[in-house]
Amino acid sequence: MNDPTWLDGVLRSARPTALAALLRYFRDLDLAEEAFQEACLRALRTWPQNGPPREPASWLIFVGRNAALDDVRRRAKQTVLPDEPQISDLDDAEDRLADRLDGEQYRDDILRLLFICCHPELPATQQIALALRIVCGLSVKEIALAFLVSEAAMEQRITRAKARVGAGEVPFETPSAAERTERLEAVATMIYLLFNEGYSARREDAERRAELADEAIRLGRLLLHLFPADPEVMGLLALMLLQRARMAARFDEAGNVVLLEDQDRSLWHAGQIAEGLALIDKAVRHRRPGPYQVQAAIAALHARASTAQDTDWAEIDLLYANLERLRPSPVVTLNRAVAVNKLRGAEAALAMIEPLEPKLSAYFYFHGVRGALLQQLGRTSEARESFGRAIALANSPAEAAHIRQHLDRLQAAPQNS
Amino acid sequence: MLYAILCYNDEKAVAAWSKPYHDQVMQQLTVVQDKLARQGRLGPVARLLPTTAATTLRKGRENMVIDGPFAETKEQLLGFFIVDFASLDAALAFAKELADANPGTGSYEVRPVAELQEHRLAQERKPAA
Numbered sequence: 001m002n003d004p005t006w007l008d009g010v011l012r013s014a015r016p017t018a019l020a021a022l023l024r025y026f027r028d029l030d031l032a033e034e035a036f037q038e039a040c041l042r043a044l045r046t047w048p049q050n051g052p053p054r055e056p057a058s059w060l061i062f063v064g065r066n067a068a069l070d071d072v073r074r075r076a077k078q079t080v081l082p083d084e085p086q087i088s089d090l091d092d093a094e095d096r097l098a099d100r101l102d103g104e105q106y107r108d109d110i111l112r113l114l115f116i117c118c119h120p121e122l123p124a125t126q127q128i129a130l131a132l133r134i135v136c137g138l139s140v141k142e143i144a145l146a147f148l149v150s151e152a153a154m155e156q157r158i159t160r161a162k163a164r165v166g167a168g169e170v171p172f173e174t175p176s177a178a179e180r181t182e183r184l185e186a187v188a189t190m191i192y193l194l195f196n197e198g199y200s201a202r203r204e205d206a207e208r209r210a211e212l213a214d215e216a217i218r219l220g221r222l223l224l225h226l227f228p229a230d231p232e233v234m235g236l237l238a239l240m241l242l243q244r245a246r247m248a249a250r251f252d253e254a255g256n257v258v259l260l261e262d263q264d265r266s267l268w269h270a271g272q273i274a275e276g277l278a279l280i281d282k283a284v285r286h287r288r289p290g291p292y293q294v295q296a297a298i299a300a301l302h303a304r305a306s307t308a309q310d311t312d313w314a315e316i317d318l319l320y321a322n323l324e325r326l327r328p329s330p331v332v333t334l335n336r337a338v339a340v341n342k343l344r345g346a347e348a349a350l351a352m353i354e355p356l357e358p359k360l361s362a363y364f365y366f367h368g369v370r371g372a373l374l375q376q377l378g379r380t381s382e383a384r385e386s387f388g389r390a391i392a393l394a395n396s397p398a399e400a401a402h403i404r405q406h407l408d409r410l411q412a413a414p415q416n417s
Numbered sequence: 418m419l420y421a422i423l424c425y426n427d428e429k430a431v432a433a434w435s436k437p438y439h440d441q442v443m444q445q446l447t448v449v450q451d452k453l454a455r456q457g458r459l460g461p462v463a464r465l466l467p468t469t470a471a472t473t474l475r476k477g478r479e480n481m482v483i484d485g486p487f488a489e490t491k492e493q494l495l496g497f498f499i500v501d502f503a504s505l506d507a508a509l510a511f512a513k514e515l516a517d518a519n520p521g522t523g524s525y526e527v528r529p530v531a532e533l534q535e536h537r538l539a540q541e542r543k544p545a546a
Binding site for chain 1 (some may be wrong): 429430431432433434435441466467469470472473482483484485491506519520521522
């Protein structure tokens, strides 16, 4: 008990529940955050000696609510109250609160808290920053570091975003089933954006950014706790876990990108893969496929292959065909072409992606894939041109370096190999 | 006497641990566990995936499959140790060592084992660390 580090985890995990309940109570985000903050300070003072309460979230709600009410009253100068409210005799009230925390309302409270961050007028990056600040409880400094901007800039961004969502109205009534589904979808999208913010990192800041991916996974688990039988939420969490599992293998020592088929699979995280595969198994039983489930199923096939040669490309091709139907997009077709190349050769894959050129001409990955296919077909000069365009569009030095390796190999190879 | 030491904690709080703290706790637990293993008193040890990965079959006239754990509880079963001790006091002393290595919230249930069957899995399993 002497080392109170364990307390961080308890406070962090209780935060969404407690803050969501306080928000319903006060209907004001700033007041709810202040109340939660005050409750945390009191927890830090009393828990290390007394041990944690049976229901940390209920304790924080109760103490936070009372503290904020006292504060409001004190400011209003209506009554003089004792400095330290008597919080030792909370058990009864806590228990009653705990009963309600297990119910429907608590689920809608947390969903509302998440949904507030997904305000449609906010650009995606601000939605993510807001969720990290409000729901995950990261400090502005931590968020600024992850986004590689100054603390002052991030502070301003979050303040503005908060003002905006404060003005918007997210009703506090129990949402209808349709509203609930709509909120759930918006929240899932935001969580996956957050994950990608952490996943699509360059090597230099991969470690710091990985924390964003981990926060996204925590939010995914939270969402699945709220909607334990929703197969798309299972799919979303599985997808994030299976991708996260490969993170340690994505760059080599020199910081170069390592493609999936060249990755050292012993570096993949077995625990995350096990959890991801378990969730996909659960989701499939519902027979209600959706985009997250299909993408997770594709990631699962990669995870199940012990070597790149063992990859079930035929199944991956089928899954991409499914995804094209569920969520048509040229990028999905481009990804499918990679599977088609393995199955039916570069000619077929190239035929599949050529029509995508008008839509994807500004997309790094398109020219990279096209170059590689042309290279396989021995169309060297066209391949060189594609790789050149890819380098020009690269988002990071590592991406550019990766394409340059292909170019070097082209240079070294005889002209019509 | 064989005991199962059942480890309960709030899985959300455990998942919210920082990486350094997580590694520190795991390392401390390994020390406690290794000491017991050297004495030949440690049997199977399991760490379970979160309850979000669980599925429950509820028996009845018609069996029902439910997503999630068998019950929503404040603390979840996160894993267990099978240990061999001469007395309950000794088993509780071991649980106390675990608690010191992993302080804060949670409980260790010391449950005497009625019967332990040891079977071998046909396939060597890679542990999910």
